[in-house]
Amino acid sequence: MKKIWTIVLAFLVLTSVAWAHSGVKNASVKARMDAMGEIGLNTKIIGRMAKGQEAFDASLARAAAAAIADYAMQTPKLFQVNETDPKSEALPAIWESYDDFVSKSDALGQLAIELSSSIQAIDDLGPAMARLGGACKACHTQYRR
Numbered sequence: 001m002k003k004i005w006t007i008v009l010a011f012l013v014l015t016s017v018a019w020a021h022s023g024v025k026n027a028s029v030k031a032r033m034d035a036m037g038e039i040g041l042n043t044k045i046i047g048r049m050a051k052g053q054e055a056f057d058a059s060l061a062r063a064a065a066a067a068i069a070d071y072a073m074q075t076p077k078l079f080q081v082n083e084t085d086p087k088s089e090a091l092p093a094i095w096e097s098y099d100d101f102v103s104k105s106d107a108l109g110q111l112a113i114e115l116s117s118s119i120q121a122i123d124d125l126g127p128a129m130a131r132l133g134g135a136c137k138a139c140h141t142q143y144r145r
């Protein structure tokens with residue numbers, strides 16, 4: 001379990017370099033990438049606490065989970081129209097299986113809502129990261145280049 005979120009964290013560190021979004025011309029694409037970026041940053045907050053790189057703070061961890069839930073709930077709307085941009089990593093499969101894409105957004109949203117009230121101790125963070133990582137991966141493997 002620990003392995004999954006370590007990989008997720010490594011992915012976030014690597015991709016954060018590319019988060020400038022400078023070359024994105026389509027405003028709708030930029031908005032959805034920004035939302036994903038926020039999900040990434042908030043996941044990183046929980047991940048850093050889980051690893052002991054940041055002091056454990058239950059209310060900060062819960063707030064990060066609540067922010068992830070917020071952006072996850074916005075995800076279906078942000079991706080509703082098939083907008084494109086050369087910088088986008090979104091796959092056309094999103095709009096071929098939009099209902100499934102929505103259910104994967106909802107799955108992350110529900111999980112993050114649960115975590116926003118259930119995280120109490122530092123030991124809760126490892127399992128939380130494993131579950132979050134699973135929810136990101138479930139969508140990214142199918143819908144992200």
Ligand code: HEC
Pocket residue numbers: 012015018019021029032033034036037039040043068075087088089090091101102104105108132133135136137139140143144
């Ligand atoms: C329902 C599908 C879905 C879920 C769930 C999901 N993502 Fe994404 N994510 C995408 C898609 C699609 C893109 C590519 C968007 C684009 O480039 O237009 C993306 C892009 C990203 C990016 C790159 C953003 C950028 O600036 O280019 C990051 C970081 C990211 N996701 C993090 C996460 C994390 C962390 C999670 C889990 C906590 C997560 N995502 C869950 C669909 C999802």
